[in-house]
Amino acid sequence: MERKTRVAIVGSTGYGGVELIRLLQNHPKAEITSVISSSSAGAALEEGFPHLTGVMDRPLDGVNAEEMAQRADVVFAATPSGVSAKLVPELLAEGLKVIDLSGDFRLKDGAEYEQWYKHPAPPAKLLEQAVYGLCEVFGDRVKEAGFISNPGCYPTATLLGLIPALQAGWIDPGSLIIDAKSGVSGAGRGTSLQVHYAEINENFKAYKLNKHQHIPEIEQALGEIAGEPVTITFTTQLVPMTRGIMATCYAKMKGNYNEQEFIDLYRNYYTGRPYVRIRGAGIWPATKEVAGSNYCDIGFAADPRTGRITIVSVIDNLVKGAAGQAIQNLNLMMGWEETLGLGCTPVYP
Numbered sequence: 636m637e638r639k640t641r642v643a644i645v646g647s648t649g650y651g652g653v654e655l656i657r658l659l660q661n662h663p664k665a666e667i668t669s670v671i672s673s674s675s676a677g678a679a680l681e682e683g684f685p686h687l688t689g690v691m692d693r694p695l696d697g698v699n700a701e702e703m704a705q706r707a708d709v710v711f712a713a714t715p716s717g718v719s720a721k722l723v724p725e726l727l728a729e730g731l732k733v734i735d736l737s738g739d740f741r742l743k744d745g746a747e748y749e750q751w752y753k754h755p756a757p758p759a760k761l762l763e764q765a766v767y768g769l770c771e772v773f774g775d776r777v778k779e780a781g782f783i784s785n786p787g788c789y790p791t792a793t794l795l796g797l798i799p800a801l802q803a804g805w806i807d808p809g810s811l812i813i814d815a816k817s818g819v820s821g822a823g824r825g826t827s828l829q830v831h832y833a834e835i836n837e838n839f840k841a842y843k844l845n846k847h848q849h850i851p852e853i854e855q856a857l858g859e860i861a862g863e864p865v866t867i868t869f870t871t872q873l874v875p876m877t878r879g880i881m882a883t884c885y886a887k888m889k890g891n892y893n894e895q896e897f898i899d900l901y902r903n904y905y906t907g908r909p910y911v912r913i914r915g916a917g918i919w920p921a922t923k924e925v926a927g928s929n930y931c932d933i934g935f936a937a938d939p940r941t942g943r944i945t946i947v948s949v950i951d952n953l954v955k956g957a958a959g960q961a962i963q964n965l966n967l968m969m970g971w972e973e974t975l976g977l978g979c980t981p982v983y984p
């Protein structure tokens with residue numbers, strides 16, 4: 636019987652890492668052979684995560700690239716920005732395949748990275764080598780890759796919502812405004828957000844206006860598709876819910892297209908792609924309809940009065956926005972069926 640591909644997860648005590656552990660339980664061709672923590676090495680995973688009792692019979696390992704290379708074939712780096720930048724070069728030097736969930740290797744321009752992330756950029760060679768793993772758009776590049784930079788949660792929802800219309804020339808690249816909302820797990824377990832429930836609950840908060848690190852990531856991908864520089868207005872807001880991203884995208888149409896024409900365009904663009912679902916006319920997706928799943932659901936509202944299209948795109952930030960897309964990238968990288976380990980339908984209600 637063919638040996639399963641051995642997988643290590645760095646950042647196993649984070650929301651992305653724990654979601655990778657959950658999803659990989661159902662993967663027929665991959666097995667987790669190492670769960671890694673920089674602060675809890677030696678402890679049992681279930682001590683911090685009782686819901687994982689019985690799932691991992693070995694204790695958390697420490698962060699050691701050489702040991703990872705003995706235990707695994709592929710490493711998911713579910714680690715903070717700045718940590719991945721230092722760790723990933725060591726993993727690659729050990730000959731490991733790497734799927735990085737951080738923002739450290741998504742931007743091709745190191746100077747731009749430093750401008751937005753406020754810390755030193757990884758080596759230019761690695762920025763060039765990293766394949767941006769937006770599966771439904773760049774999946775063909777992933778198939779040959781050994782080092783994948785997993786897209787951010789807001790960019791995944793935004794780009795899947797905008798790219799088909801942009802590529803078709805139906806929307807003006809200079810007119811793009813995106814209003815993005817996230818649940819609090821988007822901030823990660825290791826941030827202060829998780830401790831101020833009283834300030835998050837029953838509140839709706841805009842943050843990082845015109846300063847969000849996802850602006851250059853989205854502009855980079857849109858610019859490649861448009862064949863010209865693209866700038867966007869991008870607002871992010873925190874919503875008192877655990878999971879979910881909604882990207883509401885506004886664009887000037889270049890013709891008087893109607894909703895059904897957008898629906899047909901997107902259904903054609905995403906033909907054969909199992910994780911993008913296009914809503915029918917007059918039906919707009921909600922985050923709860925994709926919770927716990929790898930789906931991106933998209934809906935449209937064309938307004939002939941203003942000549943604008945509104946595109947609503949929703950994902951689960953921890954699945955399609957992180958761990959799910961990372962596993963989708965593993966499947967593509969290994970030449971496997973894209974859906975392996977990702978069959979879960981949304982948890983509802």
Ligand SMILES: NC(=O)C1=CN([C@@H]2O[C@H](COP(=O)(O)OP(=O)(O)OC[C@H]3O[C@@H](n4cnc5c(N)ncnc54)[C@H](OP(=O)(O)O)[C@@H]3O)[C@@H](O)[C@H]2O)C=CC1
Pocket residue numbers: 645646647648649650651652671672673674675698712713714715716718736737738786787788820821822823824825826952953956957
């Ligand atoms: N949350 C989300 O919705 C999304 C997150 N991302 C990105 O994915 C990555 C992980 O995010 P998320 O899981 O939310 O973050 P968390 O804060 O929940 O987890 C971060 C993990 O990194 C580990 N870590 C921290 N410092 C180090 C270090 N120096 N060396 C090794 N490991 C370290 C932490 O724990 P330990 O002490 O056990 O090592 C923890 O397990 C981040 O880059 C994030 O930006 C991307 C898309 C969506």
Ligand SMILES: CC(=O)N[C@@H](CCC(=O)OP(=O)(O)O)C(=O)O
Pocket residue numbers: 716736737738786787788789817818819820821822823848871873
């Ligand atoms: C709610 C919230 O705080 N969300 C985070 C998203 C972090 C994330 O997804 O990080 P990457 O940069 O690795 O994609 C933020 O807005 O910074």
